[in-house]
Amino acid sequence: MSTMVNQMLFLLVGVLLSGLPLLWLLRRRVVRMRDMVGKEQVNLLQHNVQEVLAQQQEGFAAQQQELEALRHENDQRLASTQRETETVVAQLSAKNSTNFARVLENCDASQETITNLLGLMRTFERWHDDMNVLIQHNREMHRKNDEFALIVNQVIIVALNASIEAARAGSHGRGFAVVASEVRDLAQRAEKLSKSYRSNLYQNDLITTTTFQDLQAGGKMIIGAITGLDLINKKTKEALALAA
Amino acid sequence: MLSQSAKDGFDTLLMQSLKTSLTPSGEESGVMVIAAEDAEAIADSQIVVLTVSSYLFRAMVMFYFTPNADTRAHFARLNHLELDAMSEQTFMDAIAEGGNLCCGILNRDLGNFFPHIGMSTPNVIDKQCASYLQKLNCEHIQHFAVEMPQSPRFYVSLCVSTYADIDFEVDANAAASETGELELF
Numbered sequence: 153m154s155t156m157v158n159q160m161l162f163l164l165v166g167v168l169l170s171g172l173p174l175l176w177l178l179r180r181r182v183v184r185m186r187d188m189v190g191k192e193q194v195n196l197l198q199h200n201v202q203e204v205l206a207q208q209q210e211g212f213a214a215q216q217q218e219l220e221a222l223r224h225e226n227d228q229r230l231a232s233t234q235r236e237t238e239t240v241v242a243q244l245s246a247k248n249s250t251n252f253a254r255v256l257e258n259c260d261a262s263q264e265t266i267t268n269l270l271g272l273m274r275t276f277e278r279w280h281d282d283m284n285v286l287i288q289h290n291r292e293m294h295r296k297n298d299e300f301a302l303i304v305n306q307v308i309i310v311a312l313n314a315s316i317e318a319a320r321a322g323s324h325g326r327g328f329a330v331v332a333s334e335v336r337d338l339a340q341r342a343e344k345l346s347k348s349y350r351s352n353l354y355q356n357d358l359i360t361t362t363t364f365q366d367l368q369a370g371g372k373m374i375i376g377a378i379t380g381l382d383l384i385n386k387k388t389k390e391a392l393a394l395a396a
Numbered sequence: 397m398l399s400q401s402a403k404d405g406f407d408t409l410l411m412q413s414l415k416t417s418l419t420p421s422g423e424e425s426g427v428m429v430i431a432a433e434d435a436e437a438i439a440d441s442q443i444v445v446l447t448v449s450s451y452l453f454r455a456m457v458m459f460y461f462t463p464n465a466d467t468r469a470h471f472a473r474l475n476h477l478e479l480d481a482m483s484e485q486t487f488m489d490a491i492a493e494g495g496n497l498c499c500g501i502l503n504r505d506l507g508n509f510f511p512h513i514g515m516s517t518p519n520v521i522d523k524q525c526a527s528y529l530q531k532l533n534c535e536h537i538q539h540f541a542v543e544m545p546q547s548p549r550f551y552v553s554l555c556v557s558t559y560a561d562i563d564f565e566v567d568a569n570a571a572a573s574e575t576g577e578l579e580l581f
Contacts, residue, residue, distance in 0.1 A: 354527070359528075366449050
């Protein structure tokens with residue numbers, strides 16, 4: 153009897169032990185089922201998503217079209233700008249070529265003027281030759297004045313001798329003494345004039361020489377400046393030839 | 397108007413060029429260029445005159461000399477010539493060339509301050525012309541004596557006329573060190 157009761161108890165405990173996890177699993181499935189969305193709800197959601205997607209696709213297509221139109225417009229504008237730029241570049245290039253040609257022409261004209269100016273050298277040489285003639289002329293005047301001074305000295309001596317001779321002749325020589333005295337006065341004036349003339353000739357030598365030297369040096373200064381210009385002009389021409 | 401600094405500059409440059417051009421080689425150590433008082437006291441008989449010009453000024457340099465044995469000996473040494481082989485013409489050419497060389501150096505050095513400048517060729521005039529230097533309307537006249545141990549004392553006059561305000565400064569020490577070769581062209 154007791155064995156039967158025990159078996160019954162074991163059976164009961166066994167049923168209880170196996171039924172409890174089953175019960176727990178059932179309750180969990182019920183809770184999960186309660187959390188799940190209904191099928192209609194899912195369909196609605198799907199429909200909504202498809203609508204939004206379709207709307208977005210339409211918007212995207214419109215934007216793409218708009219972008220395409222914009223791109224086309226920009227391409228046209230770019231082509232137009234390129235054409236305009238090419239025209240401006242061509243115009244500028246033509247103008248540049250004209251200017252280049254004009255500058256080269258001016259360089260050539262300057263070169264010709266410079267070459268002509270360098271011919272001034274001949275004028276300076278002529279002045280130098282003229283100075284040599286003048287100096288030679290002054291030397292000749294010095295020589296003649298020295299000779300004149302010698303003659304005047306001689307006349308003074310002769311007048312002095314005449315005065316002595318007149319004094320020897322006594323009362324007969326009185327008239328002659330007056331003449332001798334006059335001659336001596338004239339000779340002394342002539343001597344004074346000769347000395348003054350000599351002084352003027354030396355001044356003339358100094359002023360003539362230094363003035364002509366100034367002309368000559370000034371000429372060299374001008375030729376130096378023109379040669380500098382010539383060099384600059386040639387360098388400009390070379391630079392233009394390289395740039396052309 | 398010539399400033400005092402410019403007057404000193406002209407004097408310094410000429411003194412340097414005199415030392416370089418008038419000294420025979422090997423005698424450089426004993427050369428002295430000093431300022432002299434009066435041209436009237438100079439006993440020489442002739443002058444070699446040269447002009448360095450720009451449009452702002454003209455500088456006339458006068459080298460006094462007497463064509464005697466001492467002067468001939470000096471220029472023979474200066475030009476490495478045999479004294480006996482030196483003709484009258486060679487002697488006069490040597491004196492003129494001495495002046496030419498001196499003014500060439502002066503011309504070159506003044507070119508550092510005045511880009512446009514030119515120099516004349518030399519001419520010989522009588523010493524008595526020096527009595528009329530004031531007729532040249534010079535703003536600056538300075539006489540120099542060049543003393544060398546084996547040569548006669550040479551006198552030189554510098555006369556500067558100006559046509560504008562001129563002011564420049566020469567560094568005497570720098571000028572002394574720049575005694576390079578003169579470019580002849």
